[in-house]
Amino acid sequence: MSEPVAEALGAGPDPEPRGPGPEPEPASEPASEVEGGPAAAPVPLPQLTETGHPGVDAALGQLEQLADVPTGARAELFESVHQRLRDTLAALDQPRP
Numbered sequence: 001m002s003e004p005v006a007e008a009l010g011a012g013p014d015p016e017p018r019g020p021g022p023e024p025e026p027a028s029e030p031a032s033e034v035e036g037g038p039a040a041a042p043v044p045l046p047q048l049t050e051t052g053h054p055g056v057d058a059a060l061g062q063l064e065q066l067a068d069v070p071t072g073a074r075a076e077l078f079e080s081v082h083q084r085l086r087d088t089l090a091a092l093d094q095p096r097p
Contacts, residue, residue, distance in 0.1 A: 055088035 048064070050057050062081050069077050 053088070055091070056085065059084035059088065 048060050051060070059081050062077065062084070065077060066074065
């Protein structure tokens, strides 16, 4: 911005050139993720309600293990539950004898 325009806007010239700011700290993992760090307090899971379908209830029952599974391994548990739900849904399309 030119000085006359800056003054008209009330900005005035920059007082001093700014040097580089402090280095940003690298993102760190939560303490529960760092080996040897303190474990985070467990978050209570919502109460699961039975659906009345044994296949769905069994798949959703796997989610009760979630609190005992490390964060990094939870994707595998979710994939397992998802696959069981997909299999249960696909079985509904199969003709019954």
